[in-house]
Amino acid sequence: MGPLTFFSQARLLIITGKGGVGKTTVSGVIANLAAGQGLRATVVQITAPGAQEEPEAAHLSRFFGQDEPVDYEGIVLLANSSGGEVTARAVRPDAALVEYLHLHGMRRLSRRLVASGALDVVATAVPGMPDMLVLGKLKQMERAAAAGQPDAADLIVLDAPAAGHAVRFLQSPYGLLDATSGGPIQAQAQEVVDMLGDPSRCQVLLVTTPEETPVSETIETAQLLEEKAGTKLGGVVVNGLLPVLALPPVIEPAELGRLAKAAGARLSPVELASLAAAGQLRLRRQESQAAQVARLAVELPLRQLELPFCFSSELGPYELGQLTDAFATAVEGLVPASP
Ligand SMILES: Nc1ncnc2c1ncn2[C@@H]1O[C@H](COP(=O)(O)OP(=O)(O)OP(=O)(O)O)[C@@H](O)[C@H]1O
Ligand SMILES: [Mg+2]
Numbered sequence: 001m002g003p004l005t006f007f008s009q010a011r012l013l014i015i016t017g018k019g020g021v022g023k024t025t026v027s028g029v030i031a032n033l034a035a036g037q038g039l040r041a042t043v044v045q046i047t048a049p050g051a052q053e054e055p056e057a058a059h060l061s062r063f064f065g066q067d068e069p070v071d072y073e074g075i076v077l078l079a080n081s082s083g084g085e086v087t088a089r090a091v092r093p094d095a096a097l098v099e100y101l102h103l104h105g106m107r108r109l110s111r112r113l114v115a116s117g118a119l120d121v122v123a124t125a126v127p128g129m130p131d132m133l134v135l136g137k138l139k140q141m142e143r144a145a146a147a148g149q150p151d152a153a154d155l156i157v158l159d160a161p162a163a164g165h166a167v168r169f170l171q172s173p174y175g176l177l178d179a180t181s182g183g184p185i186q187a188q189a190q191e192v193v194d195m196l197g198d199p200s201r202c203q204v205l206l207v208t209t210p211e212e213t214p215v216s217e218t219i220e221t222a223q224l225l226e227e228k229a230g231t232k233l234g235g236v237v238v239n240g241l242l243p244v245l246a247l248p249p250v251i252e253p254a255e256l257g258r259l260a261k262a263a264g265a266r267l268s269p270v271e272l273a274s275l276a277a278a279g280q281l282r283l284r285r286q287e288s289q290a291a292q293v294a295r296l297a298v299e300l301p302l303r304q305l306e307l308p309f310c311f312s313s314e315l316g317p318y319e320l321g322q323l324t325d326a327f328a329t330a331v332e333g334l335v336p337a338s339p
Helices: 003-007 024-035 057-063 095-101 107-116 121-126 129-147 163-179 183-196 213-230 253-262 269-299 317-332
Strands: 012-017 040-046 076-077 086-089 153-160 202-208 232-241 304-308
Touching: 003 024, 003 317, 012 024, 012 121, 012 163, 012 183, 012 213, 012 232, 024 040, 024 057, 024 076, 024 086, 024 129, 024 153, 024 317, 040 129, 057 076, 057 317, 086 095, 086 129, 095 121, 095 129, 107 129, 129 153, 129 183, 129 232, 129 269, 163 183, 163 213, 202 213, 213 232, 232 269, 253 269, 269 304, 304 317
Parallel strands: 012 153, 012 202, 040 086, 040 153, 202 232, 232 304
Antiparallel strands: 076 086
16 A cells, blocks of 8 residues: 555554664654655654653654754654655653643643642642543644644654553553543543544554564563553564575585685684674574564464664664665555455
8 A cells, every 4th residue: 555545544653562672763764754745744752750851852853863852842853845744742741731721721720730849749640640641632633633733743653652551551541431430531531542442543553573572572462452452453563674695504614715715805714603603693583583573473463564674873864764665665565454
């Protein structure tokens, strides 16, 4: 399917997966692909209440070749001539609460909460409340997108917490629904639950690397998310795939020596032994990567989108371009779901 069809499936994409598998990277890639199609995409990152700054903030900015970290006001990471845009903003539960009170005619209360220093306490006092406040903010952004408000994004990409926390995060409105009877909290929780359960509004993309532990955790998280949060799983992004090299099943130092000599290079026995060991390691990684991708396909019947490993110490605009092209190719290979 084309990228525009892919993005028309849901306005809010929630990106989650085990720590360090590439959630922030994939969020940036998806937003960049959307901008290339003339869409306005916003990446949302979550900051803990009271934290000074989202530690990821700088990582996402650098990926787009920018220095300014992502903040609560939001920054523009990219704007192109076709009207496409990538913005990023951090959302904090306490700031989301102030905004909610403002929008619902409780300005004086919000001012008093801020002035008395009680804001943090109120925003975090009830279990599940910080997560619910963030989800409430996302729901408001999603509604603005649906209504086509002039300053609203077309696509919201949530760079969500790591898998274990993501399940708790997406379950929070259900807990608050059970714990309240009527009132604004219950109404808000119900609206968030409605959004999470509607695949035309919100879908989850899981990210994993092609390794045993992340794949196992992805399978587990997928089951938990479907059972406990009722969100549609839109696919799994397999990130960091090594290109497959045509290597012989056994790599002998002597054979490497002959090849080196034929190419005009002289390598010591120690160098040849190291090279052979590196080749064997690469071979094992290729085999294990293929086995994990196959296991994922069998145990998790979700469409897979593959992204290559970039051989670079830090990801910047060049790698962003490469990964975006790869993601576009993966999306092209998807077959639209039958109605
Ligand atoms: N395809 C890739 N090729 C090479 N390096 C990658 C790739 N994807 C991610 N990385 C690198 O791996 C590291 C982790 O990526 P990233 O920060 O996107 O993961 P994350 O899931 O958001 O991590 P966290 O759980 O800490 O938020 C980063 O240094 C990033 O540059
Ligand atoms: Mg991250």
